Amino acid sequence: MIWPVNRAAAVISAFREITAAAPDELTTWCSLTRFPGAPPLVRVDTTYLGRSDAAIALLQPFDRIDGLLSDTRRVLPVSDIGAITDEPTKPAPSRQQGTLVTGLTDQFIDALLTQSIEPLMAVQIRHLGGALERPSDTAAGPVTAPYLISFVGIQPNPESGTTLKARANIFLDTLTPVNTTKVPFNFLAPEQNAADAFDTATLARLRAVKQHRDPDGVFRSNHPVG
Numbered sequence: 001m002i003w004p005v006n007r008a009a010a011v012i013s014a015f016r017e018i019t020a021a022a023p024d025e026l027t028t029w030c031s032l033t034r035f036p037g038a039p040p041l042v043r044v045d046t047t048y049l050g051r052s053d054a055a056i057a058l059l060q061p062f063d064r065i066d067g068l069l070s071d072t073r074r075v076l077p078v079s080d081i082g083a084i085t086d087e088p089t090k091p092a093p094s095r096q097q098g099t100l101v102t103g104l105t106d107q108f109i110d111a112l113l114t115q116s117i118e119p120l121m122a123v124q125i126r127h128l129g130g131a132l133e134r135p136s137d138t139a140a141g142p143v144t145a146p147y148l149i150s151f152v153g154i155q156p157n158p159e160s161g162t163t164l165k166a167r168a169n170i171f172l173d174t175l176t177p178v179n180t181t182k183v184p185f186n187f188l189a190p191e192q193n194a195a196d197a198f199d200t201a202t203l204a205r206l207r208a209v210k211q212h213r214d215p216d217g218v219f220r221s222n223h224p225v226g
Contacts, residue, residue: 011030019127030044049078095189098184149175211226
């Protein structure tokens with residue numbers, strides 16, 4: 001679902017209402033976007049693993065918002081879930097920075113509604129929960145933070161990366177009271193490292209495994225644990 005940016009306040013309000021009581025089967029992301037050559041927009045990407053009538057009932061707060069420009073909700077096979085966000089599949093010179101938060105502050109929402117996100121291309125709020133917050137035997141363990149916020153922009157050169165980071169930091173400042181300062185490993189920014197994704201004990205265990213199993217560093221990573 002896509003609306004013009006002047007409906008952002010209503011969309012974000014509905015997003016907060018829905019995610020506050022969302023069942024495990026419902027996933028909802030809310031994004032403010034400003035793509036080159038296009039007007040600023042607010043969009044919601046969502047999926048529900050269940051009956052369509054149940055999904056319609058859960059998403060009613062969005063249906064009460066006027067000005068809808070696009071609504072592509074439909075029944076999909078599980079194999080097509082990746083097509084919902086229609087993200088590019090080819091490499092591009094972009095920068096992404098994110099953080100896990102325990103909530104959405106009014107200051108952050110006010111900044112989104114009153115300030116331009118440029119030069120960022122998107123500010124996205126992903127609602128988590130469900131299986132992510134339950135016990136896990138993965139290195140990351142359970143992700144208990146209910147939201148992941150990410151900032152994305154085109155980065156054709158190092159200088160633009162500095163500008164993008166500065167803009168993201170303005171929004172991050174409004175999230176200080178709820179910011180866990182942690183981020184999933186696959187969301188690490190170029191200047192971050194594994195310590196920004198794992199706690200101290202987990203990182204020590206991963207380093208011990210790396211030293212024991214791969215002392216010569218045959219396996220490489222952009223964000224090594226060592």
